[in-house]
Amino acid sequence: DIVMTQTPLSSPVPLGQPASISCRSSQSLVHSDGNTYLSWLQQRPGQPPRLLIYKISNRFSGVPDRFSGSGAGTDFTLKISRVKSEDVGVYYCMQGAQFPQTFGQGTKVEIK
């Protein structure tokens, strides 16, 4: 199985400041169809996960543009340009390039 490793595991950020989360996969996430199936999910406290970003950098419907994704191959980054209080929660990267889908450990974003 592909192992997904996130850093940091915890990120205290002042309101209005940027946040960045890294995700590294143990193998390339480039699928045979040419797409790279790396997604980012947000889980607010007490809520189910919610898709933010798919295929590295595509924002899902309704996701604010302060969220952006980048990367290639095995190294990926989620950035929040200016953290708001509603961004508090745990963020997961997830790969769908190779069966089975696997998730990173999660990064807790909190307000400093």
Add this chain to the structure above:
Amino acid sequence: EVQLVESGGGLVKPGGSLRLSCAASGFTFTNAWMSWVRQAPGKGLEWVGRIKSKTDGGTIDYAAPVKGRFTISRDDSKNTLYLQMNSLKTEDTAVYYCTTVSVKNWGQGTLVTVSS
């Protein structure tokens, strides 16, 4: 609006069984590949298994920890996904989420507690 609503969770003793359901609406369920993902208390997300659409062969795959104990099925006439869980262990305690394989849509989850 896409909706996924899980039900069937509860408290069960080790070795017991439980069947979860996920009622889907707002999209063409017949064409959808569906997954179950679980989350143990205070822990991260763990993929449990998936079922392809019947038109894509209906193949079912499971994560190693549940293979041979859990069974995923679907009733396209009822737009419903199922997870039959047998021989439950304490480590199966988790919130179980129903999701599309694309993870674009998630249910609210249903809590399964395995304890004596």
